[in-house]
Amino acid sequence: xxxxxxxxxxxxxxxxxxxxxxxxxxxxxxxxxxxxxxxxxxxxxxxxxxxxxxxxxxxxxxxxxxxxxxxxxxxxxxxxxxxxxxxxxxxxxxxxxxxxxxxxxxxxxxxxxxxxxxxxxxxxxxxxxxxxxxxxxxxxxxxxxxxxxxxxxxxxxxxxxxxxxxxxxxxxxxxxxxxxxxxxxxxxxxxxxxxxxxxxxxxx
Amino acid sequence: xxxxxxxxxxxxxxxxxxxxxxxxxxxxxxxxxxxxxxxxxxxxxxxxxxxxxxxxxxxxxxxxxxxxxxxxxxxxxxxxxxxxxxxxxxxxxxxxxxxxxxxxxxxxxxxxxxxxxxxxxxxxxxxxxxxxxxxxxxxxxxxxxxxxxxxxxxxxxxxxxxxxxxxxxxxxxxxxxxxxxxxxxxxxxxxxxxxxxxxxxxxx
Amino acid sequence: xxxxxxxxxxxxxxxxxxxxxxxxxxxxxxxxxxxxxxxxxxxxxxxxxxxxxxxxxxxxxxxxxxxxxxxxxxxxxxxxxxxxxxxxxxxxxxxxxxxxxxxxxxxxxxxxxxxxxxxxxxxxxxxxxxxxxxxxxxxxxxxxxxxxxxxxxxxxxxxxxxxxxxxxxxxxxxxxxxxxxxxxxxxxxxxxxxxxxxxxxxxx
Amino acid sequence: xxxxxxxxxxxxxxxxxxxxxxxxxxxxxxxxxxxxxxxxxxxxxxxxxxxxxxxxxxxxxxxxxxxxxxxxxxxxxxxxxxxxxxxxxxxxxxxxxxxxxxxxxxxxxxxxxxxxxxxxxxxxxxxxxxxxxxxxxxxxxxxxxxxxxxxxxxxxxxxxxxxxxxxxxxxxxxxxxxxxxxxxxxxxxxxxxxxxxxxxxxxx
DNA sequence: GATGAATGAGTTTTCATTCAT
DNA sequence: TATGAATGAAAACTCATTCAT
Numbered sequence: 117x118x119x120x121x122x123x124x125x126x127x128x129x130x131x132x133x134x135x136x137x138x139x140x141x142x143x144x145x146x147x148x149x150x151x152x153x154x155x156x157x158x159x160x161x162x163x164x165x166x167x168x169x170x171x172x173x174x175x176x177x178x179x180x181x182x183x184x185x186x187x188x189x190x191x192x193x194x195x196x197x198x199x200x201x202x203x204x205x206x207x208x209x210x211x212x213x214x215x216x217x218x219x220x221x222x223x224x225x226x227x228x229x230x231x232x233x234x235x236x237x238x239x240x241x242x243x244x245x246x247x248x249x250x251x252x253x254x255x256x257x258x259x260x261x262x263x264x265x266x267x268x269x270x271x272x273x274x275x276x277x278x279x280x281x282x283x284x285x286x287x288x289x290x291x292x293x294x295x296x297x298x299x300x301x302x303x304x305x306x307x308x309x310x311x312x313x314x315x316x317x318x319x320x
Numbered sequence: 321x322x323x324x325x326x327x328x329x330x331x332x333x334x335x336x337x338x339x340x341x342x343x344x345x346x347x348x349x350x351x352x353x354x355x356x357x358x359x360x361x362x363x364x365x366x367x368x369x370x371x372x373x374x375x376x377x378x379x380x381x382x383x384x385x386x387x388x389x390x391x392x393x394x395x396x397x398x399x400x401x402x403x404x405x406x407x408x409x410x411x412x413x414x415x416x417x418x419x420x421x422x423x424x425x426x427x428x429x430x431x432x433x434x435x436x437x438x439x440x441x442x443x444x445x446x447x448x449x450x451x452x453x454x455x456x457x458x459x460x461x462x463x464x465x466x467x468x469x470x471x472x473x474x475x476x477x478x479x480x481x482x483x484x485x486x487x488x489x490x491x492x493x494x495x496x497x498x499x500x501x502x503x504x505x506x507x508x509x510x511x512x513x514x515x516x517x518x519x520x521x522x523x524x
Numbered sequence: 525x526x527x528x529x530x531x532x533x534x535x536x537x538x539x540x541x542x543x544x545x546x547x548x549x550x551x552x553x554x555x556x557x558x559x560x561x562x563x564x565x566x567x568x569x570x571x572x573x574x575x576x577x578x579x580x581x582x583x584x585x586x587x588x589x590x591x592x593x594x595x596x597x598x599x600x601x602x603x604x605x606x607x608x609x610x611x612x613x614x615x616x617x618x619x620x621x622x623x624x625x626x627x628x629x630x631x632x633x634x635x636x637x638x639x640x641x642x643x644x645x646x647x648x649x650x651x652x653x654x655x656x657x658x659x660x661x662x663x664x665x666x667x668x669x670x671x672x673x674x675x676x677x678x679x680x681x682x683x684x685x686x687x688x689x690x691x692x693x694x695x696x697x698x699x700x701x702x703x704x705x706x707x708x709x710x711x712x713x714x715x716x717x718x719x720x721x722x723x724x725x726x727x728x
Numbered sequence: 729x730x731x732x733x734x735x736x737x738x739x740x741x742x743x744x745x746x747x748x749x750x751x752x753x754x755x756x757x758x759x760x761x762x763x764x765x766x767x768x769x770x771x772x773x774x775x776x777x778x779x780x781x782x783x784x785x786x787x788x789x790x791x792x793x794x795x796x797x798x799x800x801x802x803x804x805x806x807x808x809x810x811x812x813x814x815x816x817x818x819x820x821x822x823x824x825x826x827x828x829x830x831x832x833x834x835x836x837x838x839x840x841x842x843x844x845x846x847x848x849x850x851x852x853x854x855x856x857x858x859x860x861x862x863x864x865x866x867x868x869x870x871x872x873x874x875x876x877x878x879x880x881x882x883x884x885x886x887x888x889x890x891x892x893x894x895x896x897x898x899x900x901x902x903x904x905x906x907x908x909x910x911x912x913x914x915x916x917x918x919x920x921x922x923x924x925x926x927x928x929x930x931x932x
Numbered sequence: 933g934a935t936g937a938a939t940g941a942g943t944t945t946t947c948a949t950t951c952a953t
Numbered sequence: 954t955a956t957g958a959a960t961g962a963a964a965a966c967t968c969a970t971t972c973a974t
Contacts, residue, residue, distance in 0.1 A: 129958085130958080133958080133959090154942080154943065154944085155943075155944060155945085156942090156943075156944090164959075164960090165959060165960045165961060166944090166945085166960085166961070167945090167946080167947080167959070167960055167961060167962095168958080168959055168960070169945095170944095170945070170946075170947095171957095171958065171959070171960095175944080175945075176943095176944070176945090250498070253495070270514075272511060272514075272515075273508070273511060275495055275499065276491075276492055276495045276496070276499075276508060276511060277511065277515065278495075279491035279492060279494060279495035280488035280489075280491040280492050280495075280511075280512060280515065281488070281491070282491060283487035283488050283490055283491030283494075284484035284485070284487050284488040284491070285484075286487055287480075287483035287484040287485075287486060287487030287488070288480055288483060288484050290483060290487075291457070291479055291480045291482075291483035291484075292480070294454070295479065295480075304477070304480060307476060307477060307480060307481065307484075308484060310474075310476075310519070311476075311481065311484065311516065311519030311520060312515065312519055313519070314518055314519045314520075314521065315514070315515035315516055315517070315518045315519030315520075316515060316518075316519075317518065330933090334933085337933095337934095358967085358968060358969080359968070359969060359970080360968070360969090363936090368934080368935085369934060369935040369936055370935080370936060370937095370969090370970090371934065371935050371936060371937095371970090371971085371972085372933080372934055372935070372936095374969095374970070374971080375933060375934065375935095379969075379970080380968095380969060380970090534954095538954090541954095541955095562946085562947060562948080563947070563948060563949080564946095564947070564948090567957090572955080572956090573955060573956040573957055574948090574949090574956080574957060574958095575949090575950085575951085575954095575955065575956050575957060575958095576954085576955055576956070576957095578948095578949070578950080579954065579955070579956095583948075583949080584947095584948065584949090658906070661903070678922075680919060680922075680923075681916070681919055683903055683907065684899075684900055684903045684904070684907075684916060684919060685919065685923065686903075687899035687900060687902060687903035688896035688897075688899040688900050688903075688919075688920060688923065689896070689899070690899060691895035691896050691898055691899030691902075692892035692893070692895050692896040692899070693892075694895055695888075695891035695892045695893070695894060695895030695896070696888055696891060696892055698891060698895075699865070699887055699888045699890075699891035699892075700888070702862070703887065703888075712885070712888060715884060715885060715888060715889065715892075716892060718882075718884075718927070719884075719889065719892065719924065719927035719928060720923065720927055721927070722926055722927045722928075722929065723922065723923035723924055723925070723926045723927025723928075724923060724926075724927075725926065741937085742937080745937080745938090766963080766964065766965085767964075767965060767966080768963085768964075768965090776938075776939085777938060777939045777940055778939085778940070778965090778966085779938070779939055779940060779941095779966090779967080779968080780937080780938055780939070781966095782965095782966065782967075782968095783936095783937070783938070783939095787965080787966075788964095788965065788966090
């Protein structure tokens with residue numbers, strides 16, 4: 117039967133429009149920032165009518181939410197897999213830095229959206245970005261705790277150290293962006309690792 | 321002549337109004353965030369007419385800019401003094417952490433304005449907050465360079481490490497806020513210092 | 525041949541769809557009022573695609589028109605039959621009240637549609653509801669005229685008295701609804717009849 | 729001092745704008761009905777900017793509410809005074825009819841707004857019109873009760889009879905409008921009175 | 933300087949209707 | 954016939970800014 121095929125093609129088309137909208141949002145966000153993001157512009161950029169946006173999304177907030185979600189999904193998934201994997205704690209942190217820097221090396225402009233526009237994007241209920249952030253903090257903290265248990269790291273307040281670590285990575289990314297650095301990710305990841313690994317290490 | 325006195329009184333009154341407006345902005349910013357800051361509300365909160373705002377400031381952007389400036393001035397001045405002072409590099413970093421944490425311990429809500437609302441606040445030309453941030457990065461980097469020169473710290477990319485350090489401090493503040501921590505600033509500052517000092521230390 | 529059968533079945537199905545749409549409209553009208561009636565909701569409620577509505581009806585107005593028509597048809601037919609029947613004028617009025625109250629006792633929510641949403645529903649050309657109302661007025665007026673001719677009622681402006689009578693009945697229904705009365709229709713019909721019969725009666 | 733004068737003039741001007749808006753709403757309501765009432769048109773009709781509407785009223789609902797309120801205020805006040813006055817019950821009802829007819833004779837178009845657009849105008853919370861209507865019903869019912877107590881009227885369900893009476897008066901107005909009647913108010917009021925007085929009268 | 937009424941461009945959102953499949 | 958994705962005109966509402974007093 118070709119009913120299935122039709123269904124399939126239809127679904128594909130739908131996804132295409134939806135994705136087109138999300139891409140448009142991301143593009144606009146990167147190009148002009150969140151302040152000047154209007155539904156009008158999104159529609160124009162996506163090449164659809166304004167009304168179409170409301171066919172796929174309930175309101176502006178949802179579009180924004182979905183777009184950020186889609187953009188950051190890969191990073192979130194990768195980091196999460198990495199942190200909850202089987203490697204040793206120090207290896208995990210090293211990987212984390214590398215992964216983080218690599219992602220934003222390829223998607224430099226997303227950092228502005230992710231970290232500069234943090235919180236403001238959403239209404240009070242919807243702090244999704246923040247939730248994602250909190251999850252990262254907790255996962256890193258778990259890794260630190262494991263390191264302490266294994267005697268690799270000195271005892272510490274793991275949640276706070278985790279926040280420090282993550283933010284330090286962000287700082288590194290931002291500094292790279294500001295300095296116009298492209299490439300050389302490994303060296304920078306190394307520096308983060310060096311400082312933190314030594315800083316955390318149990319001192320004998 | 322009492323022309324002078326009049327002039328004086330006038331000036332004093334003017335300063336009072338101006339300050340009143342800035343205080344209103346800060347209060348509103350802390351209370352409701354940047355999204356819901358309107359000139360209308362500022363005027364109401366300050367107890368002046370809407371038109372008065374435009375007597376003292378060119379436009380909304382300028383009001384916001386001035387208010388943030390006024391709020392963060394003390395911190396900026398203190399950090400700047402500290403970083404460009406005569407202490408040893410490691411002592412400076414330690415002081416920096418302590419000072420940073422202390423300030424946001426007392427003005428917890430300002431961190432949201434300062435770091436979450438970063439960039440979005442201003443138009444392209446006016447990245448004042450960011451400028452202030454860049455200055456801090458440079459100053460910390462200078463301290464690190466000095467530390468390297470003195471052989472206290474291992475060689476490093478000082479700008480990047482500076483960004484890491486500053487962001488790590490911010491991470492600590494945010495974690496404190498999230499955890500609802502009040503007080504105990506010294507212990508947390510100690511953890512930042514511990515990790516970074518050991519991390520930066522020249523290894524023999 | 526089964527062409528006929530096919531045709532038949534087709535027609536039956538068509539009628540089913542059509543009726544389903546009308547039922548959906550009535551249900552929505554009763555549930556949420558006319559303000560929130562959208563073609564989208566009608567389609568959803570009826571379980572058909574939005575486009576289908578336009579297969580069976582020219583536009584929203586026609587759907588609404590047809591739905592109200594279908595809902596009120598029974599009452600209109602009954603009242604009309606009653607008023608143009610063979611009973612005596614006073615009996616007719618008595619029956620009218622009873623019938624009117626009974627109908628809206630069973631379909632309480634329709635009164636809102638019928639009398640509150642009167643006129644607003646339609647464009648200038650289409651005052652169908654109103655037309656139906658005018659017909660009722662004329663029919664009741666004819667009954668009154670007959671009563672006058674027979675010497676039962678005192679001479680009067682029959683159209684105006686008819687309007688009064690009909691509206692008085694509506695007033696009774698609304699009061700019943702407002703008071704949350706269910707049942708006891710006969711007693712209330714009796715009061716309408718009592719007042720009007722005595723009021724109209726030729727005084728000797 | 730002329731500070732007072734200034735204040736006065738200012739207030740007068742404000743009231744003028746406000747009243748101008750309300751007049752515009754009433755005019756549009758009468759001319760085109762409630763369906764086509766848009767804030768845009770109100771602004772144009774009132775000769776002010778759209779934004780000005782929102783300076784004086786919170787939203788569309790409030791404008792509508794205020795306009796109807798202002799239009800019907802005189803009638804409501806007059807009827808209320810009349811019904812709660814010192815006259816005998818039958819005189820009150822007679823006066824009511826006369827007053828009611830007279831008002832709508834002069835403001836024929838308001839009846840459409842008042843009675844056709846009843847309820848639909850407002851959101852669920854705001855049934856002001858309806859509240860006004862309920863008050864009238866109660867006041868008339870009180871008059872009827874008083875008539876019963878005095879032995880002028882036969883015992884009855886006063887609230888329901890009151891609703892009947894009021895609606896009958898509305899029916900009369902609508903019939904007059906439909907018939908294009910102008911003037912002759914007294915005769916029509918007489919008919920309402922005749923029918924109801926005789927209908928209500930205690931029968932011996 | 934101080935006021936605050938008035939502005940109007942700009943924004944989000946709705947929804948009846950169309951049309952290619 | 955039936956679909957439902959797409960449309961776009963129209964509506965409500967916001968708010969920084971101006972300007973006459």
